[in-house]
Amino acid sequence: MNKIDMTESVPPTIRDFLEAGQWKHALFTTYALSLSYFESEVLRPLIQAGCDDIWLVADAQGYRASLLERRSMRVGQEYRLVPVGLPNGVFHPKCIYLSSPEQDVLLIGSGNLTFGGHGRNAEVFEALTPENHATAFQDYADFLLGLGTRSDIQTGLTGWIDEFAARAEQASRRGTDDSSTPPIRLLHPLEAPISDQLVDAVSIRGACEELKIISPYFDPNGFAVQNLAERTDAQKTIVAVTSPQGSPFPFADAASWKKPVTPKAPVLSGQKFVHAKWIELTTADGTVLLTGSVNATRKALTTTDNVELGVLRLMNERISFLDWTESDAPSFDADTQMPSGLGSSEIVFARFDQRDTRILKGSLLSLQETEGSWTYRLTQADGASVAGDVTVKDNGSFEVFNENLDGFAELPALQIALKRDDREARGWVHNDLLLSIGSRRRLTAGALSRLMRRDGTDDDIQALLDYLSVQADKHLRIFNLPVASDDGEDAPKDTDEQTVSVLIDDLAPMPDLDNIEGFKNPAGSAGQDHFETAMLRLRRMLLGHGRKIAVSRADNADAVVAEDEENDERQRSNDDDAYRLGLKEFERSLDQMIKDAEDRPDALKGLLVIQLEVGMWMRLHRLDDLDSAREFLGRWFVNATKRGLAGEDNLSALTQHIFTSAAILAAFADPYSETTQLVALHDALERFCSGIVDEPNALESLVHDPKTGFASTLLPELDEDALEAALKSILSTRTRRRQLEDALRLAERGDDIPSDWEIFGTPLGQSLHAKLIKPNWNKQIKRAIPNYTACSHCWCAYPIQELNQFQSQRIGHCIQCKKFSLDIEP
Template identity: 25%
Template sequence: MSLSFFEAVLLDALVRGGGREALILADIEGVRAGLSEQGARRVGRDYEVEPISVTSGVFHPKLSALVADGECHLLVGSGNLTFNGWGGNLEVVEHLHPGFAADAIDDAADFFELLALADNIRHGAVDPCQAIANDLRKSTRGRARNGDIRLFHSLDGAISSKIAEAVDALGGATRLVAAAPFWDSGKAISQLCEAVGLDHVFIHAHSGGTVQGKIGSNWPSQTSVEVRAVELNVLKEEKLRRLHAKAFEIICRRGRLLVSGSANASTAAMGAGRNVEACVARFQRDRIVGWTYVPSSPPQAIDPGDDADDGGEPIGILRAVLEGDRVSGQVLAPAMTGAASVFQITTEGPRKLDDVYLADDGSFTANAPGLEVQSWKGGRLVVRVQASDGSAAEGFVSLAAFTEMTRRAGALGPRLLAILAGNETPADVAAMMSWFHEDPRRMTQAAMPISGGGAGVRASLEDQTVEVADLRKVRTSVPGTDRTAAGGAGWVRFMGYVFAALREKRGPLEQVGTVRNVDADSEEEGDTTEEVQAADRAVDHSMAVFEKFLDKMLSPGLVELHAFRALDLTQYICERLLPDQQRAKGWLQRLLDASTRIEIPDDRRELVSAAILTLLGTRIDESELRAARSRLVGIGADLHGDCPSPELARGFHSVLDQNASFPELWSQVRAIRTFREQARTYLDALGRGQPAGGYGELALAAKDEFATMADAFASERSRKKIVVMKQWSEACPKCHRTLPRIEIGKLRSTAVATARNCCGHVLIWPEEREHG
């Protein structure tokens, strides 16, 4: 098995064809080979590999089931999952469909059901096997059956016995022709000849040679029947390839039987209770003319290949599933129990995860903090279990939540993974924003903090809940059997990782950097290449989609739920897409205006404070200083405490030039007073009945009203003309008439206005937030 081949050739084709889940069931030897391939990077995430351990043989079928709702295609052949198996060698493969091979599809369903239940086979794919069997049976409902095509497998008896029964049903054999790369001494083919009543067999001697194996021979040398070497015309090629096909033709008195698939002409393959094999049997009931051939000579004997190992025991094989911060798994071979340590295998060497105790069946559970987010960002995960006696086993780790992610995210899944890995494109960004825009509730499905600053997080109820329907029970006999067991919890964690990735320091996208560099270097528009122009259009489209989504996030009814996610996304867009300053400043202004309409949790206060100082840093004057202080006071920021960290506003700083440092801005904001603060100082003094200092700037800004305000200390009549508003309104609280526009503006800017179109009272709004 070559996972590099699968990833390079087949996996991408499956994905492009709409495939969402890929599972490889492989013998432990195949998995061992896959572990040695550093080029295989997507295993455990984009597809699954389940090791199969057969007690007295190997797991050897070459069967591919492509299933969908009520539909399937089945490939049964001789080729391994390698470059040679899919083109380099001479192989044979049968393509089956319920439309003409319903019986064989049903046989395949039986195969997967028996595989799930077999006592002599150890694996963790019981549930997937049963699911595949169900899908195969569903595809044959209502289909015609004639018994002409069947699937022979070894899970319910010897393949040689099934061939003998089929030959008997066709009236008995008159000729047997066989082609295979591997043979035993001749016992298996002799027994087959005797079972069908023949004293000789024709065996194909391939002029291109045969694939060299680790066991067996390339020719049966000790048979009890006559062997006649021939060269089959059907297997002749202009460009010779090595033979790896396994095919048998038996001419019968009432037809012809063709058998091809994974089974070599050996006792382990053709007999019972040894290898797991699968072959297609075609019954041609009227045909009596078979393959043509010419006489040939037996090939030169080839010794089995040498593994050239160091003479030590091969590494054992395990299976493992990662869910959250825990790895659950089982050592399949060899038998291992007792105290052990679990390591993650990295390019830098083993990294210890945890000490565990292996149960009698080899199962274990290890703590693995931080491993899940690492796996989402790309690359395969391999763990090793090392026992105290020195025995060890390795295996791929599958990500339990991946199936749930692909189901929920659909076509967006690869784009979200690209964002996690940091190699997204502007098109990925636009797709993510459109996906969020379709259903903003998707943003609430994050378990981790989705904004910077603070040590804690106040998650909404929607953040903390998981739909009961998304939860699955995990099969207990083999830990971590069902990837979907993570259910909604895995999806919540995944979305948390996505938002965490949005806050990472990454700089502009590669395409954006290319566009900006060309803009800086080119003197004329014609200097830009078509590729750069396309990238520029993609960036503009991404920002347009984001602005549309920002409108939705900040709309009434959604702003309380999404304000901080909007802040995260805006910083991400600024850092990755580099919008112009005016555009970015407009976004920041809108976000800060929205923050006045919501309650700011303690753990988000520093983040919002950093955003406020960033906006102030773009333009510093007395009016902007007061506006910044008003916002800070309004969110409950501690102006006597430490200055917020500029790192929290890193995304905005990537595009908004700052005219002063945060400490300088913080010092200036602390020194000034807002008009509302001065209004509160005035009201405190009025309550005491004694004028005081601290509101002189307000007196200058509200000259028309301050005559009445100053006189109120001595005049009860003037005092009654002053109305303190208990809640924000653009209407007079006494007459309920909307104030003139100029007075509404004064109330907002200086905290003082006059109800000129009604009672003439002086109105004071002392709160820093209109929606406080």
């Protein structure tokens, strides 16, 4: 971030912070909203600096008002606008969170995202950075996560919550607090009223001598001010007079309180509308100051109805940042009461599917029943429209498939209206594909060339992960082609590493991928698409890697030399690097793609391969983190095998990776629990094959050469026969399913059932064995109903712990009827 001098007499503007860094991610939260201001004054400098992940989150009232700005050409295409609705309050925090790989800054204040809130009004903003305010960043992460857990808060999209919470937490972890003062904290009313938290903060700092309040809004009877003054036992209360024409605070009524209120005027420059919120308490031991979005009203200060955010400073000195002058009490001028809560109003958030613009998804925010048939109409500012019927679920979500939608996907200023009887809800429509274009532009020919040469910079790696996070499904055929070791022409000249052979002739041209800078088919060429060829060679690099160290700086300095960074106060961790390079965001996107592809087996296979090959290469050869790679391989194996994707297919990359990963994991097996681990691996392979594993086919699928893939890096001591031996050891170990099947067969014949089988090694297994050897065992134990995850005796659903045991150990034990159900289906 460019240096901003906070000590100058003229404080920095919002624009100064927007232009102070090469921000990659930006989150704005607001109550009132002006799209014309945002697009002209805020969006432009962010985009010019290369920021392509911009989120604007607004209260339902501000979102509704923005729908009148029909000529907004950028909403839904260059930034996301997400509404938030509450039943009895408003979404009121005014925050700006700017993040880049090098720097984060958090602005929390009183100003809305409007011309007035960012300049014309008298506002207060606190600028926080993790270098001095690490605790505040953790508080901000907790605040965002709290939004996601409040069941009464409705929002059109929730992905931004986890994403920016993760960034704030990461910033907090690498930061620190200023040791000269108590750490700055953030207060919000998601769990307890702000007033309760203020009272707690003041109570441990001695008697409250003076309470000073600046607020543009008050209760007509001054309830919140009186409540706070009495609970803190303030000896003197001062309420700001910001206009001689009148005040929304009832000074005349407050004169009869036990401790009268004194009017004073804060010294502020200019004749601006004072929209700042300021609560200052002077105590025997120092000063407590709260700024931010919290008005001096009952709703904002003493309830949990609103969503607010304030900055709390605990100072060890009795100081004030403002000067105050004497003032007469002005006449009472009651506030106009603003809407609070969704009420009977309804709004919509909608977006085109990232990969198929004939699909429109969305959410209806409403306090009324939403389930049933509605009509929808998409309308562009110039009048073009498309309409149809849609079914809305009871949670407000809906999905439309219409061939005619494709022609509207790229139109700007697109809005949707949902109608049902006399009800109508409106909202903006977003294009997820266009919103992702910014990241794709960075994957250039030069970036791919450097990656294929193993000279990729950090920026190149970020660009690749960004691209694959939105376009992975365009390359499924490449990533599901089988692999084999090869000493061909692509072998690195400076290493003795082998590379991976994937035949280019196996690929058909895919002209729809001809959209990346630097890769074009020659005019009139019907041959192989050049970008596909580049991606194929990139995959060879992922699996045949080599040992070249990536370059991370513009001067081509070595990225993995800690000695070069001795001037840094703190070295980056592997987690920091993974976050900075975008690995976590890439994997979140892949997880969602995999979830969306559950009913498309071919797509699912390719996505799982991409997830493994990119994830392992990053951990082993960019982050140099063997422990993380081993853990990731185990998680991926469990997730990939549970889907039964082997089927009757010919050899594919997924099948190869499944059996090779099993062999690698077996080679890692702990000698003290080797049998248990081998049984678990064999169980997983049976699930993958939907039945007994055919050993010849399994061995044929195994990538025997440990230098092809990841085995030799994880276990350098492996020889060429080690993986085959490990896989054979798995397949020679009886699975849990087979052990249970054999146990039932022995019980039916009245034969002895050995108690030392692995399946009986747990307390649950021991209890099962005790039942099996009794004469009337068949009244307590039965085969589970296939694909049924409840008790097969009394049909009661298993609680979560028992369900996990049933799915992992194949033994269901009902806490209702105390009987056992055994899953012996492949």
